[in-house]
Amino acid sequence: MQLKELENKTVLIWKMAIASAISWEVAKLVGSDHPYLAPLSVVLCLQTTVYQSIFFSIHRVIGTVIGVIKTVYLVSRLSMNGWMLGLLMLGGTFIAKWLRRDETVLHQVALTILFIFVFERNSKDYAMDRIVDTIVGAVIALLIHMFFYPPDYTKQAAASVGRLTRQISDIFAEVSHWIEFEWGQGKSTEVENSINQFQQELSTAKTLLKSASKSLKFNPFGKKHKFNISRCQSEMKKLEKAHTYLSTVTGTFKNWEKELLLMPEEQADMGRQIKNFSKHFKNLGNSLQIEADKWDKTEQATLYNVLNSELQALPQVSHEGFKGSFYVATRNFLKELI
Incomplete structure (x- = not known):
């Protein structure tokens, strides 16, 4: 940079x-x-x-x-x-x-x-x-x-969004590890710090993406980069949704942890679901580094099919209680990603 x-x-x-x-x-x-x-x-x-x-x-x-x-x-x-x-x-x-x-x-x-x-x-x-x-x-x-070399911030914006998607992937992995292996050990504070830091970097990336979008206006050589900017804007919306989702479920797990009511099989199931989100965003982060003419839409379709299958596999529960809050939030988040 x-x-x-x-x-x-x-x-x-x-x-x-x-x-x-x-x-x-x-x-x-x-x-x-x-x-x-x-x-x-x-x-x-x-x-x-x-x-x-x-x-x-x-x-x-x-x-x-x-x-x-x-x-x-x-x-x-x-x-x-x-x-x-x-x-x-x-x-x-x-x-x-x-x-x-x-x-x-x-x-x-x-x-x-x-x-x-x-x-x-x-x-x-x-x-x-x-x-x-x-x-x-x-x-x-x-x-x-x-x-004469018109300003173009597309690559910086794509790199920034790519870093954020990998960062949110790491946070999902951190939450998954907390649920499965560190339940009851006060891990929530570290997770909340990671989420807060991500929010600050998200704001910086949004500003850079806005500048990149403006740099293509009246740029005679910027047409080929408009698709990449569109992809970045789409992924930025998902990152904002991911931040909201993580903030919500982390608060749920934090309160849940105080009562130590999570059973081992529930830990494994919920940890697996969170880990799947980690894999999803890691793949998206890597795909953003691919130029528009090399972008394979079938890979994106495969990711969405996986998300859709996970959505269908979620249990039908009410919103009452910690378990209901988690699954309702997860179901809504999956719908936003698809």
Whole structure:
């Protein structure tokens, strides 16, 4: 993961340098007397993903236009002082707010008003150059970002979800071992700690998966990875269900353990069921490392058939008592996995 972050930073540095150089020259070609404004837009518009860059670029252009329209006429007729600058910013940003623009636009309006307020007196072309150069810089930044190593976090997301599925597999195995071999020995605290740690890592993985999904938007080379992201999103939902299930049955077993009412044959049966979940998630974790063109759906169908057979084999019991709570929770969880 750290190696990939370093690689992303290196690519960003190259993009920033190349796009800034090109935008400066293009700005000069279109007649700008302030070509440095184009690289300024490049630096600001190169965001983490292409989607975020497009979003920021649009809002930057809108904010710049609003700021220019609001300021260029008044600046030559007003005295230049802090109070007047504040009033112009107040009016411009409230116009953007009235137009229901994003907060990013408010910042761009304020910056544009500030720069025009200062520079328009000395250079009558500054306001128009700011609009043109902002568009030039934003467009070039987007083109470079889209076609020169566009951001793609699919592999990191798949690896993260894969690690989580193997981690939840280990927790299922830990619970199974507790039920079968360590019943009555106060193992529940260790299991609960494992589940809590998993919940924290689950939250981190969800954030990474969300970033990976966004990185494919407007990515011309990201189409082949959309299937992998879809698989990861599907497995993430199962991981959330697995966490809920483990939290529920662990609480049941913890209370059950205090009364030591679990019989040896029940320990073996319930431990086997939990162990089967461990095997299921271990297989899913391994399958996530397979690329879309090599994915064998028959293997997934086999896993589901095994789960379905286990569902049919569960005893029919009421919800009353510890045993009923376990089997009802297990039956519901199996239905969600199938």
